[in-house]
Amino acid sequence: MTDAATTTATAPADRIEESMHDDLATTLDPERAHALDRAHVFHSWSAQAALDPMVITRAEGSRVWDGQGREYLDFSSQLVFTNLGHQHPRVVAAIQEQAARLCTVAPAFANGTRSEAARLVASHTPGDLDHVFFTNGGADANEHAIRMARLHTGRHKVLSTYRSYHGGTHLAVNVTGDPRRWPSDHASAGVVHFFGPFLYRSPFHATTEAEECQRALEHLEQVVAFEGPGTIAAVVLEGIPGTAGVMVPPRDYLAGVREICDRYGIVMIADEVMSGFGRSGRWFGVDHASGGAGVVPDLLTFAKGVNSGYVPLGGVAISDAIFATFAHDRYPGGLTYSGHPLACAAAVATIRTMEDDDVVGRAAALGDDVLGPGLRALAERHPWVGEVRGTGAFWAVELVRDRATKEPLAPAGGSSPEMAAVLGGCKERGLLPFTTDHRIHVVPPLTTTPDEARAGLRILDEALTAAHAAA
Structure with a gap:
């Protein structure tokens, strides 16, 4: 090959590398990042004019650095999702390797990375939750779990606790119990709220955990009776409520909810978006129930820690009974990026790291x-x-x-x-x-x-x- 030909062949790669260097340089300037943020970025849950966001320029392990080079110990895991810490080399390498091989593929096609991610998730979910529907995050995981429950039961109402958070989309924020739902709640989403157990601020005037558990279960059963068991599709509970206050349920509470759901044909949905994938010291919050024997819900939603938030990913783990509902009848739902290869590669690396490193x-x-x-x-x-x-x-x-x-x-x-x-x-x-x-x-x-x-x-x-x- 002549020198001219060599120059022609390598020039595009040189230009790409130069462009990448220029693109990176513009994003590393903290003052520019802050100015453009204030000019163009609309932040969640915020009054926009009052914001002065910290610029994060790099992170490693349990630490992050701001635009002035100050170092911080991250006791937030950002929004409680960097379970493996920042820039974990095994997860970063998995994303890079997947990007070099297959960046994206539509969800209708089978893909080895997505398949392995589903297998790994199912290997740790309790009971027969062996089928996985991937979503982009926790809110849409809860949305789809509720849709599955409604289609499975032919009922519409959903019960959830007042002290809870289930996501920011329309249905998920209505299922949420805390005040963040108020501006969007028009009492039209088929959601009924009840009180879950919380001994420190007991709504039941309980003085012991056993009393709180018993009275909370009696209260739930009364709500079911007055709402009409035949109208209720699902009870949605966080395995351990997260942003509402990290309230570990009494040891027998979730088993009691499971029994009520079984008695009335109600689907039990465990929201493990925040409490799942090791956050609580067990793989899932429901694993703490019944003194560590655990409880098996009908549907389990997850996100965040499944891949430490490196690429957006969530999902619904589905029991055999609910899977059978859609074995021959079409499930009327889906997402463009369901089981995105980059997100699933991060999940595979995250779960294998969790297994290998205990x-x-x-x-x-x-x-x-x-x-x-x-x-x-x-x-x-x-x-x-x-x-x-x-x-x-x-x-x-x-x-x-x-x-x-x-x-x-x-x-x-x-x-x-x-x-x-x-x-x-x-x-x-x-x-x-x-x-x-x-x-x-x-x-x-x-x-x-x-x-x-x-x-x-x-x-x-x-x-x-x-x-x-x-x-």
């Missing part, structure tokens, strides 16, 4: 040995801490003005000067917390080391001390 066991130990004892010790020192609760790498610190009255330190859906002071103190000291209302959720990556976890708890301790002294 990530679930490490999360359980992190909760038992570090986070649980550390947070309980912190509660003894700080009058604003009303309660700490959780399991694995899934904890909530409930902040109150008065331990006797349990008055929250901030209102539902809002903040307060005291909460702002605590959060500001955390960030000043190099900690990114996850907060909802008057709570700080301690939800670091499952791969966080014990020393990193202790460092984060020390910062939270210092921030609480400083904020209380200044109040």
Whole structure:
């Protein structure tokens, strides 16, 4: 080949590499990123004019860096999804390898990466949840699970708890129980809410976990009776409620819900979007039920930790009985990117890493040995801490003005000067917390080391001390 021919053949690759370098350079400028964000990006759950978002330029493991080069310990896992931490080399390599081989394919075609991802998910879901419908995230997973339940039963109503979050799409936000649903709730989605168990703020005047469990189940059965069992398609429950407060259910509660659903032919849907894939120190939140014997729902939804959020992915794990409903009758639903190869490659690498490195066991130990004892010790020192609760790498610190009255330190859906002071103190000291209302959720990556976890708890301790002294 002549020199001229060689130059002609290699020029396109050179130009592509140069363009890639230029594209990357424009995105690495933090000041430009912030300016363009404010000019063009519309943020979720926010008043746009009041925003001043932190620019994150890089991340690794349990740490992130902002545009000024400051380092933070990530106690939020972003939105509780980076279960394997940031930039895990095995997951990054899997995405790169998949992109080089097959970036995308329509969901109607079989693909080895999607098939393996489904097999791996099914290998860890409880019972006969062996069929997987992939979605783009948790909200549409819940939407499709409810559609499946309605078609399977021929009924329309859906029951869910007041303290819950199930997603931001129209149906999912109506199934949500917390105040985020109010602006979109016109009582037209066929959703009925009830009270789930929460001993610290018991709606049943219970004084023990056993009382709370019994009275919560009696309440649910009354709601079913008054709504009409023959009208109810599904009960939707988070395996462990997440943004509502990390409220681990009493050991027999989910088994009691399972029994009520079985008695009345109601589909039980477990929302494991946040609590699934090791977050709680078990593969799924429902695995904690009945003292660790677990409970098998009819449908189980997932997202977030299935691939540490590296590429958007969610799904519904489906029981044999519900699968049979659609074995010969068409399921009227689908998504353009269902089981996207890049997302599924990340899932395969994530789940295999979790298996190989015993990530679930490490999360359980992190909760038992570090986070649980550390947070309980912190509660003894700080009058604003009303309660700490959780399991694995899934904890909530409930902040109150008065331990006797349990008055929250901030209102539902809002903040307060005291909460702002605590959060500001955390960030000043190099900690990114996850907060909802008057709570700080301690939800670091499952791969966080014990020393990193202790460092984060020390910062939270210092921030609480400083904020209380200044109040």
